[in-house]
Amino acid sequence: MRIAMIGTGYVGLVSGVCFSDFGHDVICVDKDPTKIARLQSGEVPIFEPGLEDLMARNVAAGRLTFTTDLKAAVDGAGAVFIAVGTPTRRGDGHADLTYVMAAAEEIGAALTDYAVVVTKSTVPVGTNRKVAEAVGRQAKVEFDVASNPEFLREGAAIDDFMRPDRVVVGVESEPARKVMADIYKPLFLREFPVVYTGLETAEMIKYAANAFLATKITFINEIAALCERVGADVKAVSKGMGLDGRIGAKFLHAGPGYGGSCFPKDTKALARIGQEVGVPMQITETVIKVNEEIKRRMIDKIFEALDGAPAGKTVAVLGVTFKPNTDDMRDAPSLTIVPALVGAGAKVRVTDPEGQREGEALLPGVKWVENAYQAGQGADLVVLLTEWNEFRALDLGKLARKMNAARMVDLRNVYDRDEVLAAGFVGFEGVGR
Ligand code: UDX
Secondary structure, eight states: OEEEEEEESHHHHHHOOOOOEEEEEEEESSSSSHHHHHEEETOOOSSSHHHHHHHHHHHHOOOOOSSSSSHHHTTSEEEEOOOOOOOOOOOTBBBBHHHHHHHHHHHHHHHOOEEEEESSSSSTTTTEEEHHHHHHHHHHSOOEEEOOOOOTTTTTTTHHHSSSEEEEEEEOOOHHHHHHHHHHHHHHHTTOEEEEEOOOHHHHHHHHHHHHHHHHHHHHHHHHHHHHHHHHHHHHHHHHTTSSTOOOOOOOOOSOOOOOOOHHHHHHHHHHHHTTTOOOHHHHHHHHHHHHHHHHHHHHHHHHHTTOOOOEEEEEEEOOOSSSSOOOTTTTTTHHHHHHHHHOOEEEEOOOOTTTTHHHHSTOOOOOOSHOOOOOTTTTEEESSSGGGTTTTTOOOHHHHHHOEEEETTTTTTSSSSHHTTTSEEEEEEEEE
């Protein structure tokens, strides 16, 4: 099958590369000529483990190409995926559909034969019908639309794509369903579950899933705050809760609040949809609020570890990306926490295996260093903010010896108090313990 993938952002690029690996002929399209030129020369613009190799392999096999020419890419394609951005619109919290709608019109004008126009971008309920209208305004041939939301986790995207918990396909005609089944045949043959639904339901599944996961994280974060007050250990609470099969152990790690490109944006969009149709999403609205409070609470915790006097102290921050194995800084807790420290007059030294490129502009007033030990040199506090592997097995004794006052705030509960103190630290704070 020939597939056109419109948009080479995170979802578009990963999906395009993976579809080509299924044996399909994939043409990835982007308006940005610099980006396309980089992709054509084999450069991957995002950090995602395994993506570069997989891309190279499929380019070499002649199944994967990149272009700025949408018209040529759509010509003869059996399916055209829309994977352009849907950022939160300034002012009203709505998902901004400008790019999706513009792509739909352009695709409509470019269609030369029956094709299925598939939305992969996360879009509010009802958008696929609008996409159908937009394509239809321009199209001179038959077409169908489908909704195929993406559940990839950054840092594990290839694996998530190749071994999904499920594939959700919103289709409303037999030919469209057949095209989608052909595209995902390699997965369906291996019996990964597929959920066929109508358009609105598919759109809803994505928002409901992400809001639920954000709620689960926020719930345990709130429990963590309570644990601190009553002398309980949230790590053990998570374990004890998670062993109940109805709850499940995943997404119960207390931390500095969720971030990233999906949870903050999708929870806001869901809340907005609810307000619009007069069914307020009260739980989701609270989750959004509590997540902000959690981040503020982390700042209090760090200030307390500095005896309430951060001015002039040196703080080493380990990790600034919103989670490990990505260079993504979108809505990362570091964007709230680090400026608070800088604003309070602390000298902040930052290290992150991939975060510097994006982070430099976003975190003014900090000093970037190579590793945790350089960050810790003469510092009064080390804050573990993102649990990259290289911060999980620190030589704590070495780190403590380099510091001025060896204190640690571990916002990801990687370390246990006893081991940190035994290594020569004089102070330790985790989350919810
Ligand atoms: C998420 C969803 O998992 C994915 O299905 C969806 O399609 C896109 O959004 P992603 O944003 O890449 O993926 O990261 P994820 O691993 O889900 O983590 C999201 C945030 O929650 C991160 O800030 C992470 O640190 C935080 N988190 C996650 C916790 O604080 N505790 C947890 O137990 C799990």
